[in-house]
Amino acid sequence: MKRTESDALKQVIHLASALKAPRVAECAERLAETAREQHWSHEDYLAAVLEREVAARNASGAELRIRAAGLPARKSLEDFDFTLQSGLRGPMAALALGSYLAEARNVVLLGPPGTGKTHLATGLAIAAAHQGHRVLFASASEWVNRLSEAHRHGDLARELARLARYGLLVIDEVGYLPFEQDAANLFFQLVSSRYERASLILTSNLAFSAWGAVFRDQVVAAAMIDRIVHHAEVLTLKGASYRLRGREKDSLPSVALTAQNSES
Numbered sequence: 393m394k395r396t397e398s399d400a401l402k403q404v405i406h407l408a409s410a411l412k413a414p415r416v417a418e419c420a421e422r423l424a425e426t427a428r429e430q431h432w433s434h435e436d437y438l439a440a441v442l443e444r445e446v447a448a449r450n451a452s453g454a455e456l457r458i459r460a461a462g463l464p465a466r467k468s469l470e471d472f473d474f475t476l477q478s479g480l481r482g483p484m485a486a487l488a489l490g491s492y493l494a495e496a497r498n499v500v501l502l503g504p505p506g507t508g509k510t511h512l513a514t515g516l517a518i519a520a521a522h523q524g525h526r527v528l529f530a531s532a533s534e535w536v537n538r539l540s541e542a543h544r545h546g547d548l549a550r551e552l553a554r555l556a557r558y559g560l561l562v563i564d565e566v567g568y569l570p571f572e573q574d575a576a577n578l579f580f581q582l583v584s585s586r587y588e589r590a591s592l593i594l595t596s597n598l599a600f601s602a603w604g605a606v607f608r609d610q611v612v613a614a615a616m617i618d619r620i621v622h623h624a625e626v627l628t629l630k631g632a633s634y635r636l637r638g639r640e641k642d643s644l645p646s647v648a649l650t651a652q653n654s655e656s
């Protein structure tokens with residue numbers, strides 16, 4: 393390397409550190425050599441160096457958003473076997489592109505236990521984080537606890553405003569646990585605060601017709617469902633539980649118990 397080139401490189405490394413752009417410092421020399429060998433233009437070299445910095449920043453941003461999301465497990469859409477839910481392959485591929493987030497549309501995943509609702513919701517949450525959206529994942533009961541807590545402290549409006557900064561909230565497992573009396577109102581406020589503003593993903597083992605009983609309030613549940621499904625993809629998963637695949641049905645305690653009960 394000529395004297396002037398090494399001086400220039402030192403200056404690039406110094407300036408990159410002042411800009412807090414460590415990847416520029418790391419790759420400036422290596423890419424300069426490649427550029428000389430392959431006769432890149434100055435613009436091509438600059439673009440290549442900056443591209444490294446931007447790619448690394450995006451990746452670490454996504455990683456931070458994924459870690460902050462509170463996902464139950466790290467399950468991606470690539471890990472999902474769509475041969476078992478073949479009707480969902482197309483819709484899920486479209487959702488993974490993320491335009492539903494810009495349009496503040498919702499996703500509702502319905503289906504029996506173990507069919508992959510939480511997995512798909514998690515996969516979409518990870519994809520959203522990669523696309524630059526802040527994401528928060530919790531079960532319906534956890535959301536109710538969080539909102540009740542805020543309500544008790546007279547902070548509900550502030551909490552909803554804080555949640556509005558998230559591009560995506562996932563509400564998993566609507567329907568497994570019955571809610572307290574005032575949960576329907578809190579949930580309604582959450583849904584209504586995001587209506588046509590930002591996306592929700594909900595999963596449930598129950599059809600919408602059973603939500604009134606879960607929320608113990610038919611009127612509020614109906615108004616809530618109305619807002620959720622107005623702009624939403626509603627996808628239904630089918631089949632047997634993936635958790636129990638390859639297991640003899642009769643060997644399962646719950647099934648054996650049901651059979652015994654029905655005999656008696």
Ligand SMILES: Nc1ncnc2c1ncn2[C@@H]1O[C@H](COP(=O)(O)OP(=O)(O)OP(=O)(O)O)[C@@H](O)[C@H]1O
Pocket residue numbers: 467471472473474476477503504505506507508509510511512565597634635
């Ligand atoms: N099609 C699939 N391909 C790969 N893994 C799957 C598939 N379906 C389910 N699984 C896996 O099976 C397990 C159960 O799936 P998941 O938790 O998503 O089910 P669920 O529909 O949310 O069930 P529940 O209603 O009981 O919460 C998970 O470990 C998930 O990763």
Ligand SMILES: [Mg+2]
Pocket residue numbers: 509510511564565595
């Ligand atoms: Mg689940």
